[in-house]
Amino acid sequence: MSLATPLIDETPLSATTMERRNSLEKHLQTRPEMQDLKDRHILLDTNVAPSIQATIQDLDRQRTTDSLKKHLEHRPVRDELVERNILPPTHAAPALQGPARELEKHMRADHLDHKIQNRPNPEDLISQGILTEDEDPRFPVV
Structure with missing residues (x-):
């Protein structure tokens, strides 16, 4: 019995490297601008270090949550809104x-x-x- 020798890919690495480089260059050319990414809220529009950005986001989220809770606590009841003709009296x-x-x-x-x-x-x-x-x-x- 003869053992088959495994096939060895002998294509030069430089060809695949060039293809990858060309592909990368193509992608870099169509890469969106930084301002576009900021406008789409993909990147944060800040000059703060990335390690602090998460903390800033958490604080902003907490501030928004607190504000919503405060406004919901002071929200008028349905009867008052009906009385002020904001809501219809029907159910x-x-x-x-x-x-x-x-x-x-x-x-x-x-x-x-x-x-x-x-x-x-x-x-x-x-x-x-x-x-x-x-x-x-x-x-x-x-």
Whole structure:
């Protein structure tokens, strides 16, 4: 039995090195600018040492958390917001509140139309003593 000799890659290293170098140069040419990375919040926009940057981030996060907690503690209750006409007095789902307002508006308009159509004549109001002859809306005062 003869043992097969393992295949040895004899391609020169300089060819693969050049390919890698070219690839690296291509990537470096399309590399985003530092300001672009800062604008996209990938790099921090600071001149502080990296060892201190994490501490600064933690402190900022803690300050934001504390501020949110403070504002949530002073948040008005729902009844107060309804009283100040910020929230609607209904407990309907938000998706139903818009159509409910529209329905209420149309119902109010229909009710007013009905009242206007059924209002009493000026003669009836004068005979009942509610209007005087001088207040008759049919005869404007000149």
